[in-house]
Amino acid sequence: MSGRVCRFCGAPLQITFCDLGMSPLSNAFVKPSQSHQGEVFYPLHAFVCERCFLVQLEQFETPEKIFREYVYFSSYSDSWLDHCRRYAETMGAALGLGRQSFVIEVASNDGYLLQFFRKVGIPVLGIEPARNVAAAEEKGIPTLSEFFGNALAARLVGEGRHADLMIANNVLAHVPDLNDFVAGLRRVLKPDGVLTLEFPHLLRLIQEHQLDTIYHEHLSYFSFAAATRVLAQHGLAIHDVEELPTHGGSLRVHAGRAEAGRAPNARVPALLAAESRARLDALDVYESFSEKVKRTKGALLEFLIDAKRAGKRIVGYGAPAKGNTLLNYCGIRTDFLDYTVDRSPHKQGLLLPGTRIRVFGPEKILETRPDYVLVLPWNLKDEICKQMSAIRGWGGKFVVPIPEVTVI
Numbered sequence: 001m002s003g004r005v006c007r008f009c010g011a012p013l014q015i016t017f018c019d020l021g022m023s024p025l026s027n028a029f030v031k032p033s034q035s036h037q038g039e040v041f042y043p044l045h046a047f048v049c050e051r052c053f054l055v056q057l058e059q060f061e062t063p064e065k066i067f068r069e070y071v072y073f074s075s076y077s078d079s080w081l082d083h084c085r086r087y088a089e090t091m092g093a094a095l096g097l098g099r100q101s102f103v104i105e106v107a108s109n110d111g112y113l114l115q116f117f118r119k120v121g122i123p124v125l126g127i128e129p130a131r132n133v134a135a136a137e138e139k140g141i142p143t144l145s146e147f148f149g150n151a152l153a154a155r156l157v158g159e160g161r162h163a164d165l166m167i168a169n170n171v172l173a174h175v176p177d178l179n180d181f182v183a184g185l186r187r188v189l190k191p192d193g194v195l196t197l198e199f200p201h202l203l204r205l206i207q208e209h210q211l212d213t214i215y216h217e218h219l220s221y222f223s224f225a226a227a228t229r230v231l232a233q234h235g236l237a238i239h240d241v242e243e244l245p246t247h248g249g250s251l252r253v254h255a256g257r258a259e260a261g262r263a264p265n266a267r268v269p270a271l272l273a274a275e276s277r278a279r280l281d282a283l284d285v286y287e288s289f290s291e292k293v294k295r296t297k298g299a300l301l302e303f304l305i306d307a308k309r310a311g312k313r314i315v316g317y318g319a320p321a322k323g324n325t326l327l328n329y330c331g332i333r334t335d336f337l338d339y340t341v342d343r344s345p346h347k348q349g350l351l352l353p354g355t356r357i358r359v360f361g362p363e364k365i366l367e368t369r370p371d372y373v374l375v376l377p378w379n380l381k382d383e384i385c386k387q388m389s390a391i392r393g394w395g396g397k398f399v400v401p402i403p404e405v406t407v408i
């Protein structure tokens with residue numbers, strides 16, 4: 001995005017959506033042996049395009065640096081795996097997928113989703129640039145360790161590999177060259193194939209003050225209307241949309257080649273109308289978000305300060321990217337959180353970027369018996385509260401920071 005222009009339509013970017021100051025890359029965890037070294041901080045400043053209303057960040061680092069050694073593994077959330085299993089069953093039945101079909105997933109991570117298609121004999125291909133998670137091949141899932149775009153799509157088509165079902169979950173936001181990526185999705189799709197995309201819904205982000213879902217790996221933030229415009233520009237037409245609870249409120253868009261002529265169902269115009277009623281086509285709605293963010297920060301800091309003054313011990317649960325945005329923006333370090341824990345062994349023993357809070361396994365909470373556990377992946381609060389219900393045995397309580405501070 002050269003000279004702050006929209007990565008979709010090329011218009012100048014001048015209107016601030018949210019300025020979260022300076023922050024490191026949210027998944028750039030620090031090894032204890034490197035704790036004496038400095039970190040690079042970048043502006044975390046989101047803009048809204050006045051022409052197409054796409055909310056977006058400037059790009060400061062290459063995808064190669066961010067994603068080649070990525071520590072996010074999708075398979076460590078039970079609720080997410082259940083979400084994926086249900087999707088695979090539903091889509092397999094709806095599209096009549098079988099051994100003669102072909103399913104491609106972009107950003108296939110550790111094979112968390114494609115495993116459910118493979119188990120019933122449907123041929124699959126994963127595309128995942130992060131070398132440390134392309135080990136999905138160990139699960140029997142063929143995986144290309146490459147970045148997806150129009151060039152790779154052309155190569156796949158040249159090899160005769162067209163998709164009956166093309167999946168791109170929580171990747172559209174990560175793409176620097178949005179137009180090249182979406183053009184590639186269309187190219188690799190069969191004439192009657194279906195594309196599904198999942199991404200956090202900008203409307204929910206605004207309504208629920210989800211400031212922590214803004215981080216450098218997420219370059220773009222989509223309303224349904226903005227996503228519709230992007231897909232239409234590249235010959236893709238949406239025929240269905242689902243509102244999902246995942247990631248604090250997401251959309252699953254179903255689309256296909258425009259010439260396939262699928263008629264959109266009633267949910268498509270209904271959601272566009274809902275966004276219009278919420279005035280997502282008015283700049284003042286975006287400009288007012290910054291004040292909501294400041295109030296959310298103030299409320300969390302007030303709670304933490306009062307708790308520490310009362311002699312309470314506070315720790316974190318989780319080491320998600322969103323948590324690192326929240327902690328860095330609010331200036332929360334070991335003066336407030338003694339440590340945090342995470343189920344992923346790939347994060348345990350490391351230090352959070354910026355704040356340098358240490359990550360342990362969940363059993364650490366049972367050993368130290370803190371008064372409060374700050375749930376950083378608040379979108380998984382129900383799953384976490386159930387897994388860690390033992391803390392109630394000593395009077396421990398959970399604290400959820402978004403959309404407002406809530407003690408459970």
